[in-house]
Amino acid sequence: MQKRKMVITHNLDEKYVNRINELVPDWDVIVGKDRDTWENHLQDAEVVAGWKKGIGDQLFGDNAKLRWLQTWSAGVNSIPLEKFEQNDVYVTSANGVHSYPISETIFALMLGLTRKIDTYVRNQAAKTWHHSNLKLEIHGKTLGLIGVGAIGRETAKIAKAFDMTVLGVRNSGNPAENVDEMFTPEELHSILPRCDYVVVTVPLTEKTQHLFGAGEFNLMKESSFFINIGRGRIVVEEDLIAALKDNKIAGAGLDVFEQEPLPEESPLWKMEKVIITPHTAGSTEHYNKRVIEDIFIPNLKNYLKGEEPSVNLVDFSKGY
Template identity: 70%
Template sequence: MEKRKMVITHKLTQQQVNLIQEIIPDWELIVGKDKEIWQEHLQDAEIIAGWKRGLEESCLTPDSKLKWLQTWSAGVNSLPIEKLESKNVFVTSANGVHSYPISETIFGLMLGLTRKIHTYVKNQQSKKWHHANMGLELHEKTIGILGVGAIGKETAKIAKAFGMHVIGVRHSGNPEEYVDEMYTPNKLDALLPNCDYVVITMPLTKETYQLIGKEQFDQMKPSAFFINIGRGEIVVEKDLVQALQNGKISGAGLDVFEKEPLTEDSPLWEMENVIITPHTSGSTEHYNQRVIEKILIPNLKSYLSEQTPSENLVDFSKGY
């Protein structure tokens, strides 16, 4: 009898491999980062963990055996969602594993802009002793978190340590601990004028695509800082550039962009009031461990019990 097969397209430690193999001792488990390790197994794989470019050609054919895809990232906007849905493939994301590192990055960017750390780093490189008009502080300000999922909730929790007033935005509008006011996405005009910091933590969907543009930047305080660690396409980048150039907002901390890598001719590189990170806000030493222990293994146990994987199951109608 042919063994059931699972493919993991990432490099894991032997201990991590053993944890998974213990749950599926009778399965063939193929693990590795290099394409040569798993390419010939894709069509026979019942479970694939980790989506890579080119997989569609092998694992979404009429005779492929794929039943469940566990992504290694929180976002699923790069997946062929419609094809996966048409083949009735369960899709679960890695949403939640990023809440610690990304919330740390959010506050790193907020504090860096507020306390002019990025300016002082540049001054240090040229041995320049200059005050740089330091004067702002973060405590007791108002933060607007657009997308109160796992990352947004952790960000709200940290914000309370700074005595901040927290305004949240989520699709349901349901209240959340550490969030003082909650709005739905169609009420942005009611909250943006009140925010000292606007933080994008939303996933990219049809509804959030280019959600933030000129109209929204015009509604923000001239003293407001804009942080985006969600997806670049949620923001109209040319409108962001103009808002920064024209003083509509005070500065920006950006980890994501419309096109990545950010092109060398982008004016964002040269702006004194912008901090750029190369889509690394979710990077952490604990990434694989959290995906495996908190998401993959619980989902695998559910799947083997002939249940739907419940951790981060993607709702195809919502796109996340």
């Protein structure tokens, strides 16, 4: 009888491989980042951890055995969710792994723009000693969180250390700790004129694609800053560029873009009031530890008992 098989398309510390093997001692567990390590095992795999571009055909072949996919990313917009739904395959995401590093990046961008750290870095490179009209501070300002999941909640908690007023937008409209006022997406336009900082943390779905365009930027204060660590296509990028050029907003901190890598010809590269990071907001030394210990192993225990995974199970009707 053929053994049940699990494929993990990432390199893991031996201690995590051993913990997984202890839970599934009778399974074949294939682990490694090198495609040659796992590619020939996909069709026989019942469980796959780590989505890779181009593996869909093998996962959904005529004799495929896949029952559960654990992604290594919080976003699942690049995954053909309709195929997983049609084949009755569970999908769980890495949502929550990023709340600490991304909230740190959000504040790094907010503080960098507020205290002109980006300007001073350029001045340092040019050996220029100049005040650069520094005057803003973050304390006591109003933060608009567009998306109040794990990342939004951690960001709200940090905001309270700066005595900020926090306005949140989430689908349910339900209150959350450290959020002073909560709104639904339909009320987005009502809060934008109040915000000194607008931070986008929502996933990319049909509803959130191009959520921010010219109309939204026109509603923001000319002194406000826009931060996007969600997905690039949540924003109409040409409208953001126009808003920055026309001084509709004061600046932007951007980790995600409509096209990645960001094309060399993009005006965003040379804009003085823009800070760019290369989709690294979620990078952390603890990434694999959190995926395995907080998400994959608890889900695996449920799966082995014949139950559906309980942590970050994707709702196909919502797209996340």
